[in-house]
Amino acid sequence: MSYQYPKAYSYPPFFTKQPNPQTWQSQLQLWKDFIIDWSKFHRAYRLNPTSDIDLFHNQTIDRRLSPQVIDEILKYMTDNGSGEFDSKEFVIYWKSPEEWAESLYKWIESTGQISRVLTFKELKNAPDFNDIDQFVLRKAIQVLSKRGKAQIMKVDNVEAGVKFF
Amino acid sequence: MSYQYPKAYSYPPFFTKQPNPQTWQSQLQLWKDFIIDWSKFHRAYRLNPTSDIDLFHNQTIDRRLSPQVIDEILKYMTDNGSGEFDSKEFVIYWKSPEEWAESLYKWIESTGQISRVLTFKELKNAPDFNDIDQFVLRKAIQVLSKRGKAQIMKVDNVEAGVKFF
């Protein structure tokens, strides 16, 4: 079943930064929702703003977003908590670290693995975690550790696994 | 020692005529003080409102006063006695004609030149009078003559000098 592009995607002005500040605000929001929707469908965790830009280029109507506008959109998404840069690449939180953390902890509880140490690889057995991006997984664990529900175990200063409480 | 611009000069709204009448009044006053302060520092007696407008243009914050607002400020200064138009140019009274008249008369008295006729050129020997603007000097003399302390002497209808009493 192929991805259903939103109507806005075939609306030429969608690819031009609108001068009217209010319109620009709603345009930013539309692009954020589109990017999240697209990456969720394709389970794409990362996006390189300079290379994979076919997302921002609609061949059929021959319109594309300029790099500066792409940056503004990604900055907006960062401020908005729907993604962040991991060095050159932009990680898209089509599912937020908090949500990942919650479903991870639920799985740990349900499988009675509290107070056991699990390697990062083993964590990928949690439902829907199989292709999880390392960066996102780490973010989820940070959320849990902040809540005192998890702790990264180090063996002679190398991360070995995670212990859950 | 370069001129110290007032804080207002780097305050963007300083360059926009404020709709609120009360704010506009204080804005006018600030511009008047600034112009006087600036010309006093540079001993600039004249200002051409159309050409030398870098005074009204702050490059660093890219703001400038519009010509109409400059006119309103100069009109305010005229009403306020801090300057007046001498045909196209605006003469700035960073020292008022009365002040000039007083220091001139004091010098005449101290140098015992009462009841002697002095040429305009000789008057420039008075302290601080060396670069005095002709228009301003004349205004000072008018002040004294009104007080009956000076009189312009004419020889076959050409102004020759000034006699002090």
Add this chain to the structure above:
Amino acid sequence: METVHKTAGGRPELAVGETSIAMHAGIALYIGDSKTPAFEDGRSYLTDRALYYINDRAALGLPLRSINAAEYSAGILTRSAKITVRIDASGKHKDILQMQWKWVCPICSHVNTADLAADNDNIDITAQRPCVVCGIRSPDTVKASRKPAEIGSTDGATCPRCTFINHPSMPECEICGEPLKSRNLAPKLPPDSFKAILNDQQLHDFSQVTSIRLSFRQGGDKPFYSKLQSALRNISNCNSSTNLATETSIDTGRSTPRLGIHALEQLSLQQRAQTSAILSGALGDLDSLMQHAGKVVEVAQNLAKQMAIAPEGIVPKETQERFLEQASAMSLAVPSSISRNVTSNAHGYYREIARDLAEFLSLPQNSLRNTGGIMGLADLYASYNRARSLDLVSPHDLLHAVEEFKNLDLPVSLTTVAGVKVIQSEADARRAQQNLLKILQECPGSSVIQLAIKSQYSTAVVSAHLQILEDAARVCLDRAPTVLQYYINEFDSFIISRETISA
């Protein structure tokens, strides 16, 4: 021929499932062959079950079953057309003649209907029930007036508890409700018109009447007669068939019990035919109904217009009040100058909504604080009705309710901002302005949209507050090349600092 109850609207009260077929006005009713003054001018209604004759004095009904025949005689010169109806007076219908009486209470001008059971020999006027609205028993002779003081004080009934001098016929004290020792007022004879009938002994025991004649003074006799004939034919078919209780009303919820499968089929058949006829006819009916209505409403509005300029004296207060009440109940487009003195209970209702609104606004999630102390009436309407979800309030009523805020000294008032009607809470508005100043402190040179995003207020609310702050010289603006930006007003601080330097 029996008398029937009239609805408030002056129409015969129909039995369940009875549908009206025809109605015509300007008809005189002859009892037997003789004219009666009481029935000089009235309206005749024909339904699938009975023939009615109604005017403002009486309401008579004749079941179609008891009609043997109906003859038509055309009008000649001055004599108007007539329909003579032969009645089977075999006594199958032993009725008690019940005359129904309508009287207008002179105190509160409420229209009351009183039943006067008058069986054959004596006329016993059961004690007239007091006026439904104001509780005054109203013998016609007493010229009542609101201010009891006017009538002789000895005459007034002083209340034992609060010594207030009540109107003599008041059952309990108007002020404190203490029951007054009600001097049993002898039941007075009903209004004079009724007496007229008694005098000229015209009053028959209707059950003996064998024929009546309807004289059509304003035409419409032929269609009425043909409908009467077809209605009589239906009744005779029904009599001959299995005496089926056909259920003709659409609202099946109230249908009478049906008899067997055969009945069911015929019923649904008839109903489908009925609904389709009605649906197509409905709009036709609607048009004709509305034409008639249009005229009436027009008259009402012309009168309302004249009343708008009538000096106080011309139209008595009560009648104006009653008219207003009727007009506003029908939400006639009464000129605003009149509807300003909306009747008191309307105010009560609006104050009810106003209190409910105030409660709604006091909830944290609805508080005006979230929207910067200002909310457009349309937005209030949407969110308030969203919360009510049932029994929604009309925009018109919401507006009146909001206008009541000032009477309930609620800290919310109705104002207009930038041409839009809004409600504003002074406290929240000031808080919002402080909030905006704080944001401008942190990021001077913000535009309206930036302020709107940071404060979560709408751009309209932000610009409204900026306008107020600007008028108060708290904020000043910078016309940057592309957009208008705002700053905390620091001019005065510049001036002060300048003086310190030059002093």
Add this chain to the structure above:
Amino acid sequence: MSRLGLASFDKSAKDAKQFSDLSSSLNQSRFKELANQLEVFQAALLQFATEHRDEIRNSPEFRSKFINMCHTIGVDPLATSANTNQGGSFWASLLGRDINDYYFQLAVKVVEACRATKDKNGGLMSMSDIITYLGNSNITESDIKNAIDSLHPLGGFDIIEFGSKRKKMVRSVPMQLSNDQSTLLGICQNIGYLSKTIISDNLQWNNLRISSALEDLVSSGLVWIDLQATEPRYYLPMLF
């Protein structure tokens, strides 16, 4: 729904004459007769509505015709809420509470639809977009019109038409559309977008007039701009 021309009633010069006619004509009996007529009308309408209650409720076409009919004769069935403590307005009892609620509910939804899309369309939304946004098929344009008319006392919502197709747009933000702006929006509806050449070809306006009208449209958020065509193009907002 404008009042029946009563607002234009002019109280000024002719009052004197009016008073003399009035006193003679306006007496107690005439008024009483009118009250009777009003009652007959109410009763007839009530009778009619009870007979056609289901049509009024179920068929949108009948419902809006009934309400428009009332408007033409200056009666506003939606003016009062159902449960006024005068025992419910005459109309509520006539039409049944769910009719009132239907229109008031619709008015609520229209307000919400316009608010939700305001940032994208500048507060001007076509009737058809509203119907799509509400996603309920049997809402007709005249239903929306009745709902908006009922919002009249609150101000802020009205219906404007432009373009050769007289497309109805709902305006939910106080804005003054200049003639130039409406003409351009009209053309935009027909052709799909605007550009300087299209305008000058069709309207022969000078450049200054064209650019200032276009700038106004952009600054009030009524059009979106596309800079990647041969020349800048201006599009009507879409229902995203």
